Amino acid sequence: xxxxxxxxxxxxxxxxxxxxxxxxxxxxxxxxxxxxxxxxxxxxxxxxxxxxxxxxxxxxxxxxxxxxxxxxxxxxxxxxxxxxxxxxxxxxxxxxxxxxxxxxxxxxxxxxxxxxxxxxxxxxxxxxxxxxxxxxxxxxxxxxxxxxxxxxxxxxxxxxxxxxxxxxxxxxxxxxxxxxxxxxxxxxxxxxxxxxxxxxxxxxxxxxxxxxxxxxxxxxxxxxxxxxxxxxxxxxxxxxxxxxxxxxxxxxxxxxxxxxxxxxxxxxxxxxxxxxxxxxxxxxxxxxxxxxxxxxxxxxxxxxxxxxxxxxxxxxxxxxxxxxxxxxxxxxxxxxxxxxxxxxxxxxxxxxxxxxxxxxxxxxxxxxxxxxxxxxxxxxxxxxxxxxxxxxxxxxxxxxxxxxxxxxxxxxxxxxxxxxxxxxxxxxxxxxxxxxxxxxxxxxxxxxxxxxxxxxxxxxxxxxxxxxxxxxxxxxxxxxxxxxxxxxxxxxxxxxxxxxxxxxxxxxxxxxxxxxxxxxxxxxxxxxxxxxxxxxxxxxxxxxxxxxxxxxxxxxxxxxxxxxxxxxxxxxxxxxxxxxxxxxxxxxxxxxxxxxxxxxxxxxxxxxxxxxxxxxxxxxxxxxxxxxxxxxxxxxxxxxxxxxxxxxxxxxxxxxxxxxxxxxxxxxxxxxxxxxxxxxxxxxxxxxxxxxxxxxxxxxxxxxxxxxxxxxxxxxxxxxxxxxxxxxxxxxxxxxxxxxxxxxxxxxxxxxxxxxxxxxxxxxxxxxxxxxxxxxxxxxxxxxxxxxxxxxxxxxxxxxxxxxxxxxxxxxxxxxxxxxxxxxxxxxxxxxxxxxxxxxxxxxxxxxxxxxxxxxxxxxxxxxxxxxxxxxxxxxxxxxxxxxxxxxxxxxxxxxxxxxxxxxxxxxxxxxxxxxxxxxxxxx
Numbered sequence: 043x044x045x046x047x048x049x050x051x052x053x054x055x056x057x058x059x060x061x062x063x064x065x066x067x068x069x070x071x072x073x074x075x076x077x078x079x080x081x082x083x084x085x086x087x088x089x090x091x092x093x094x095x096x097x098x099x100x101x102x103x104x105x106x107x108x109x110x111x112x113x114x115x116x117x118x119x120x121x122x123x124x125x126x127x128x129x130x131x132x133x134x135x136x137x138x139x140x141x142x143x144x145x146x147x148x149x150x151x152x153x154x155x156x157x158x159x160x161x162x163x164x165x166x167x168x169x170x171x172x173x174x175x176x177x178x179x180x181x182x183x184x185x186x187x188x189x190x191x192x193x194x195x196x197x198x199x200x201x202x203x204x205x206x207x208x209x210x211x212x213x214x215x216x217x218x219x220x221x222x223x224x225x226x227x228x229x230x231x232x233x234x235x236x237x238x239x240x241x242x243x244x245x246x247x248x249x250x251x252x253x254x255x256x257x258x259x260x261x262x263x264x265x266x267x268x269x270x271x272x273x274x275x276x277x278x279x280x281x282x283x284x285x286x287x288x289x290x291x292x293x294x295x296x297x298x299x300x301x302x303x304x305x306x307x308x309x310x311x312x313x314x315x316x317x318x319x320x321x322x323x324x325x326x327x328x329x330x331x332x333x334x335x336x337x338x339x340x341x342x343x344x345x346x347x348x349x350x351x352x353x354x355x356x357x358x359x360x361x362x363x364x365x366x367x368x369x370x371x372x373x374x375x376x377x378x379x380x381x382x383x384x385x386x387x388x389x390x391x392x393x394x395x396x397x398x399x400x401x402x403x404x405x406x407x408x409x410x411x412x413x414x415x416x417x418x419x420x421x422x423x424x425x426x427x428x429x430x431x432x433x434x435x436x437x438x439x440x441x442x443x444x445x446x447x448x449x450x451x452x453x454x455x456x457x458x459x460x461x462x463x464x465x466x467x468x469x470x471x472x473x474x475x476x477x478x479x480x481x482x483x484x485x486x487x488x489x490x491x492x493x494x495x496x497x498x499x500x501x502x503x504x505x506x507x508x509x510x511x512x513x514x515x516x517x518x519x520x521x522x523x524x525x526x527x528x529x530x531x532x533x534x535x536x537x538x539x540x541x542x543x544x545x546x547x548x549x550x551x552x553x554x555x556x557x558x559x560x561x562x563x564x565x566x567x568x569x570x571x572x573x574x575x576x577x578x579x580x581x582x583x584x585x586x587x588x589x590x591x592x593x594x595x596x597x598x599x600x601x602x603x604x605x606x607x608x609x610x611x612x613x614x615x616x617x618x619x620x621x622x623x624x625x626x627x628x629x630x631x632x633x634x635x636x637x638x639x640x641x642x643x644x645x646x647x648x649x650x651x652x653x654x655x656x657x658x659x660x661x662x663x664x665x666x667x668x669x670x671x672x673x674x675x676x677x678x679x680x681x682x683x684x685x686x687x688x689x690x691x692x693x694x695x696x697x698x699x700x701x702x703x704x705x706x707x708x709x710x711x712x713x714x715x716x717x718x719x720x721x722x723x724x725x726x727x728x729x730x731x732x733x734x735x736x737x738x739x740x741x742x743x744x745x746x747x748x749x750x751x752x753x754x755x756x757x758x759x760x761x762x763x764x765x766x767x768x769x770x771x772x773x774x775x776x777x778x779x780x781x782x783x784x785x786x787x788x789x790x791x792x793x794x795x796x797x798x799x800x801x802x803x804x805x806x807x808x809x810x811x812x813x814x815x816x817x818x819x820x821x822x823x824x825x826x827x828x829x830x831x832x833x834x835x836x837x838x839x840x841x842x843x844x845x846x847x848x849x850x851x852x853x854x855x856x857x858x859x860x861x862x863x864x865x866x867x868x869x870x871x872x873x874x875x876x877x878x879x880x881x882x883x884x885x886x887x888x889x890x891x892x893x894x895x896x897x898x899x900x901x902x903x904x905x906x907x908x909x910x911x912x913x914x915x916x917x918x919x920x921x922x923x924x925x926x927x928x929x930x931x932x933x934x935x936x937x938x939x940x941x942x943x944x945x946x947x948x949x950x951x952x953x954x955x956x957x958x959x960x961x962x963x964x965x966x
Contacts (some may be wrong), residue, residue, distance in 0.1 A: 044144075045126060045127055046075045046123065046126045046817050047074045047075055047128075047129055047142065047146065047212075048074060048075060048076050048077075048078060048119050048126065048128055048129070048215070049067060049074035049076070049077045049129045049131060049142075050078050050080065050112050050115035050116060050119075050129070050130050050131065051067070051077060051078070051079045051092070051097070051131045051132075051133065052079075052082060052111035052112055052130075052131070052132055052133065053079065053080070053084060053088045053092060053106050053132070053133035054081070054084055054105060054106075054111070055085060055086050055088060056081035056084070056086075056088050056263060057084070057086045057087040058784060059133050060088055060092070061132065061232065062136045062822055063132075063133055063134070063135065063136045064091065064095045065136075066136040066137050066138070066202060067138045068096075070140075070141070070142045070143070071139055071140050071142075071143045072142050072143040072895055073142075074129055076119070076120075077095070077096070077097070078099050078115045078116075079097040079101070079115070080091040080094060080101040080114050080118075081100060081102055081103065082103050082104065082106050082111045082122070082410065083103065083104045083106075096730070099118050101114050101115055101118050101467065105625075107115055107229035107233075107263065107265065108132055108209070108224075108229075109223065109224025109228065109229070109233050110224070110226055110822055112130055112223065112720075113224070113229065116128065116215075116218070116219075122216065125214075126215035126216070127146075127149070127212055127213065127214055127215060128212070128213050128215050128218055129142060129145070129208070129212050130208065130209060130212075131207070131263055132209040133256075134209075134258060134259040134264070135162070135209040135210055135258045135259075137160070137210060137254075137255070137256045137259050138160075138255040138257075138400070139256065140253070140254070141210070141254040141255060141256055141628070144251050144253035145158070145160065145212040145251050146212070147248065147251075148251040149214075150908045151855060152247065152249060152747075153168060154246065154247045154248065155248070155249045156213065156217040156241050156246035157206060157211055157212070157214075157237065157248045158206070158211065158212050158248075158249045158251050158254075159206025159207050159210060159211045159212075159234070159249075159250055159254075160207075160210045160211075160250075160251055160254030160256045161174050161197075161250075161252055161254065161255045161256070161257070162174065162210060162255075162256055163193070163255055164258070165257045165258060165259040165260075166259075167192055169192060170192055170193065171187070171188040171189060171193055171197075172207075173186035173188065173189050173207055173249060173262070173271070174188040174235060174252075175188070175204075175206060175664055176203065176204060176206060176232075176235040177205065177235075177288075177361060177363045177774075178201065178232075178235065178362060178363065179363055179364070180364075181287075182283055182286055182287045182290065182360060183283060184232050184279070184283065184286075185199075185230070185363050186836075187203065187363075190532060196676065198252040199252075200250050200252065201249050202248070202249055202250075203234070203238070203248055203249065203359040204235065204238050204239060204240065204242065204248065204362070205232075205234050205235030205237065205238030205248060206234050206238060207234050207886065208224070208230075208233050208234040208237075208262055209241055209258065209262070210254075210256040210278045210566060211234060211863070212932050214246075215708060217241060217244070220244065220350055221240045221244065221346065221350055222349075222350075223237075224236070224237055225285075225289075225343055225346070225585075226339075227281075227282075227285045227336070227339045227343065228264055228282050228285065228286075229264055229278070230262040230263045230278060230573070231261075231275075231279050231282045232279075232282040232283070232485075233262065233882045234262075235286075237618050239290070239358065240288075240346065240347055240351075241555055242353065242357065242358055242361070243347060243350070243351040243352070243353050244350040244352055244353070245353055252313065257753050259355065261551075266531050269948075273319070273322045276325045276326065277324075277325030277326065277328055278329075280310075280325070280326055280329040280330075281328075281329035281332055284303065284329060284330065285333060285343070285771065287299055288333065288336075288340045289340055289344055289347065290299065290347070290355070300334070303330050303333055304330065304334070307330040310326055311323050311326060314326060315905075315939075315942050315943070317480055320550055320943070332942070335606075342560065342899045345530045349938050355677070356865065356958050358910065373583065376528070391489075391492060391493075394473070394492070394496075394502055394503070394505050394506055395506035395508055396488070396489070396505060396509055398506075399506050399510050399513065400485050400488045400489055400492075400509070400513075401507075402510075402513075403485040403488040403513040404482070404484070406484045406514065406519070406763060407480075407481045407482055407522075408481060410484075410519060410522055410523060410766075411480055411522060411523070411775070411777065413776065413778055413779060414477050414480060414481055415481065416779075417477050418471055418473060418477065418779075419471070419473030419474070419476070419477065419779065420476060420477050420480065420525070420778065420779060420780055421525075421777070421778065421779075421780040422525055422527045422775070423523075423524040423625075423627050423776040423777050424524060424525045424528075424622070424624040424625045424626070425476075425624065425625065425824065426625055426822055426824040426827060427473045427476075427780045427784070427823060428443075428461060428472040428473045428823055428824055428825055429823045429825065430471070430472070430473075430820070431472075432465065432469055434797075435461070435465045435466070435472050435825055436462050436466075437452050438461075438462070438825040438826055439459050439462050439921075440454065440922050440926040440927065440930055441605070441923060441925065441926035441929055442920060442921070442922045442923050443920040444826075444830050444831055445828065445831045447841060447844065447866060450830050450831045452605075452609045452928060453605035453606060453609060453827070453829075455606065455927075456561075456602035456606065456623075457528055457565050457566055457624070458566070458825050459565065459933065460562065461527075461824060461825045462825070464476065464479065465825075468469055472782070474935070479531075480522050480527075480530070483522055483530050483534065484513045484514065484519070484522075486534055487509075487512050487513040487533060487534055488513035489733070490512065490534055490537050491505075491508045491509040491511065491512030491513060492505045492508065492509035493505070494508070494537035494538060494540075494541045495507075495509070495537075495734065498541065498735060498738040498742075499738040499739075499742045501738075501741045504737075504738055506756070507753075507755050507756045507759075508734050508737075508738065510759045510760065511673065511730070511759045511893060512533075512730070512733055512734065514539065514759045514760060514763035515533070515727065515759075515763075516763060516766050517533065517642060517723045517726045517727050517730065518727070519763055519767065520837040522777075523622075523766065523775070523777065524777070525625075525627070525720060525775050525776060525777040526622070526624065526627065526723065527623075527624055527824070528566040528567055528622060529566070529622070529721060529723045529724055529727075530566075531567075532566040532567035532570065532724050532727065533561070533567035533724070533727045534588075535566070536563035536731050538555075538557075539556065539559040539562070539563045539577070540694065541561070541729060541771075542555050542556025542559060542595075543556045543560060543577050543578065543592060544577075544580070544581055544584060545913070546581050546585065546592040546595045547582075547589070547591050548585070548588075548591075549591075549938075550943050550944060551944060551946070552590040552591070552943030553592065553594060553595040553943060554595070554942065554943025555938075555944040556581075556592075556595045556942070557594075557595040557596070557597065557598050557599070557944070558578075558598065558937070558940050558941065558944065559836040560574060560578075560595065560596060561598040561599040561937065563599075564602065564603050565599075565602050565603070567622075567724035568603065568606070568619060568620045568622075568623070568722050569620045569622070569701060569705045569708075569720050569721075569724055569725065570701060571619075571620065572697070572701070573698060573700075573701050573725075573728055574596075574698040576697050578593065578595075578596045580596070580693065580694075584690065593942070596623065597936050597937040598937045598939075598940050599935045599936075600936075601932060602933055605929060606829075607619045609830070610830075610833070614887040615833060617710055618710040618711075618829065618833035620708065620710065620720060620739075621711050621829040621832065621833050622704070622711070622720055622721055622829075624824060624827055625824070625827050626711040626718040627718065627721075628718045628719070629642065629719070629721060631707060631719050631722065632702065632703075632706055632722050634703055637699055637702040637722060638727070639670055642702070642723045642726055644719065648863065648875070655944065659705065667907065671758075672755045672758050673733050673734070673737060673758065673759075674733060674816065676733075676736070676740050676755060677695075677732075677733040677734075677736035677737045677740070678736075679740035680737055680740035681736055683740055684739045684740070684742075686747075687739055688736055688739055691732045692736065694728060694730055694732040694735075695728075695732035695736070696727050698726070698729035698730075698732055699725070700725070701722075701724065701725030701728060702722040702725030702726050703722075703725075704723040704862075705720040705721070705722050705724070705725055706720065706721070707719065708720045711829065711833050712832060712833075717833075722739050728953065730842060737755070743828065750850060765875065771781065781812060781904065783904060784905070785801065785872075786818075786819045786872070786900070786903035786904070786905050786908045788870065788903075788910065789908070790820060793819040793820055797818075798817045798818050798867060798919050799815070799869050800816050800818055800863075800867040800870075801816065801817050801818075801866040801868065801869070801870040801871070801872050802814070802816055802848065802851075802863070802868045802870065802871045802872065802888055803816070803817055803872045804852060804871070804872065804873045804875045806877060806883040806887065807877060807880055807884070808880050809880060809882050809883050810883070811851065812842060812883060813844050814848040816844070816868060840866075842864065843862060845865075851871070851887070851891060852873075852883070852886065852887035853888060853890060854886070854889070854890035854893065860896060860911075860913070863914065864914065867916065867918060868911070868914065869911055870909065870911070871891060871897060871908070871910075871911070872903075872905060872908050872909075873891070873907045874905065874906040875906050876941065888907055891907075891909050896910075896911060897911060897912065898911075898912055
């Protein structure tokens with residue numbers, strides 16, 4: 043005669059699974075003596091199913107975790123007798139027809155066993171373990187044993203364990219009552235493990251029965267929830283672990299564990315970020331704070347253990363899992379078909395001809411700017427050298443005074459941070475990094491273009507063609523020759539930003555990898571901000587299931603641009619936020635047709651120059667159209683053949699065209715009194731890469747058909763680059779090596795003692811035009827070229843006063859300007875070399891300054907004629923506002939967060955987890 047067995051079935055919104063579970067209970071070869079069902083506040087048909095199940099009684103309870111529902115059911119049982127057993131089941135766990143028979147057979151043979159558990163199998167893969175026993179490490183981290191393993195009978199010899207699954211366990215009723223049942227704090231995870239630990243400490247055995255099986259449709263955390271996110275699971279597991287740690291610790295260690303809760307939370311937060319689980323950070327802190335204040339629950343748990351404990355904690359040592367064994371199990375992949383992605387064959391950089399394209403691009407870069415090969419710094423066009431020290435370079439990233447006169451204050455341009463990072467790559471000479479970037483930009487563009495295209499297509503030849511198109515783009519080559527460093531950086535980063543953002547929804551690592559190039563694009567070419575905003579919207583709509591990742595990927599870009607946008611808006615010139623970084627450098631705005639050909643005016647001018655000698659009378663526009671036609675036709679094929687995937691690139695193509703047309707009509711900066719329009723090049727670059735994306739989509743339809751058109755596209759790219767390269771030989775170079783000494787030796791010597799020393803620079807431009815500037819220290823540098831200064835509509839009072847003083851100095855007026863020059867910290871006056879058409883003004887200025895008693899003539903220098911003031915006040919360094927440091931810290935924090943997200947995860951393996959199913963079938 044076997045002992046009495048009471049089955050306690052807990053259900054909570056389990057109508058999908060209850061029919062299969064109830065049928066499985068009814069089909070048991072050895073039936074339980076009674077079934078008590080407990081409904082935990084179900085809102086579906088669970089209560090009706092339980093009432094019609096033939097259960098001895100149905101207990102109606104509020105929505106409670108599994109352990110507390112079981113306690114309600116046990117309380118409704120008849121009075122206990124010696125030898126009673128409880129069989130605990132959840133609504134989503136269907137036992138095998140022989141499960142109860144096997145469990146009872148085990149306890150009949152092993153009288154010391156008080157808890158015995160079955161094999162718990164995955165309902166979606168019945169031949170794989172969901173778990174077969176539970177254990178923990180020395181530091182209390184729990185582990186589901188055999189999770190995800192294929193059951194081939196290799197574990198049938200397993201017996202003693204530290205804990206078993208909550209559902210499906212058979213437990214002696216008197217032991218369950220003596221132990222106080224499940225710990226109410228352990229709502230799902232680790233409840234069975236904790237009960238097993240307390241049973242072991244009470245002198246009982248906890249065992250496994252391999253002949254008993256149960257299929258579970260979800261983990262214990264899914265009992266009352268249809269879906270549990272990774273972050274929620276982390277929070278549940280961490281809360282359970284901390285509670286058990288405090289409950290199990292000896293009194294001395296208890297205090298230490300409690301004090302370490304917050305420091306460990308900080309360290310685990312960093313770990314979550316490195317493991318690409320940012321959503322788990324909040325769950326981690328919730329669990330930590332809950333453990334921090336859960337004094338009463340921990341005290342009750344410790345009293346329960348003390349009341350029933352008869353064994354030492356060392357008795358559990360042999361059942362704990364070594365840390366190494368736990369790592370091996372977590373690294374092991376339980377289901378290869380589900381957990382291992384099928385590798386996608388991608389062409390290599392060498393065998394895909396990427397290396398040959400890069401070699402060609404290196405030659406083009408050197409041929410394009412041979413004058414820079416031995417230069418340590420470059421200047422000319424939109425370019426200026428960087429300061430000689432990293433300290434000065436990074437100081438310019440801080441907000442505050444943005445000009446030499448103190449007329450402009452505010453945040454630094456985002457491009458200043460880009461320059462600081464670039465200059466830091468060559469700390470012995472920051473300007474060297476800029477020279478290397480100009481020389482190697484085509485090569486870098488080829489590598490970027492190759493790998494970006496490789497992520498778009500499986501073609502073996504298309505990435506090399508894309509690399510050639512992108513590296514030899516006339517827009518890039520023209521930006522290099524004109525010193526438009528911002529446009530160069532934006533061109534290099536655009537492919538990574540576009541491809542990365544459209545894939546950012548896939549993972550946090552993908553979002554982090556997309557955030558950095560996106561920030562580079564908007565910082566280097568602010569005119570692309572509207573187009574990049576459209577890109578973010580497109581990325582969020584494509585990944586509508588995970589829109590938060592693309593939106594957060596835009597956070598570094600927003601952190602860089604927001605201060606400038608706000609400042610320009612408050613100044614009444616919001617469009618000035620889109621000004622090109624660096625020194626304003628004018629060009630003729632392209633027509634709408636020129637923009638459609640992805641050709642800023644300078645590229646067509648180069649083509650006109652080359653054609654004038656070879657084919658007079660041939661319009662450059664027709665040649666440009668012929669060179670662009672192969673790529674445009676391939677892009678059109680992509681739209682026609684794959685419209686469902688082509689629409690984001692098509693929208694970006696339109697955005698690039700609109701940017702190129704409208705930007706060239708946006709004159710927000712001034713140079714020598716003339717308005718300078720924003721350059722159309724970044725818009726043309728966006729158009730070009732959108733065409734590359736569309737063409738790559740067409741290639742994927744049939745790689746063999748596109749091989750010949752792809753070759754034509756590559757040849758057209760080479761032909762398009764030739765006019766710009768040829769023009770660099772025919773015309774004087776715009777970007778030239780910077781002189782070793784940009785200011786006279788007297789000024790450099792004074793700057794060594796006073797870095798803020800001012801020099802009043804007079805530049806005669808024409809007989810009646812005099813340009814006036816004050817330069818500090820060793821002269822103007824690129825990092826200090828603020829768009830706020832160039833985008834102002836009118837000078838302020840200080841500038842007007844200085845302009846009048848300069849006119850008085852140059853015209854011979856006997857006016858005392860000492861007070862103004864002292865206030866500005868000016869110690870030197872420099873009249874630059876005379877220009878054609880301004881000789882008279884240059885001579886008058888020289889005679890006037892020679893005649894003044896408060897100036898001492900030093901004479902002719904490499905930079906021009908120099909005078910030193912006989913009595914001059916020392917300069918004062920403007921204070922850095924307090925908000926500048928906080929703003930820079932916030933920007934760097936946003937960038938650092940993106941970098942951390944982009945790093946490879948520290949997790950070596952994937953943890954196999956069971957998933958809720960839409961239904962559960964009964965055992966066959």
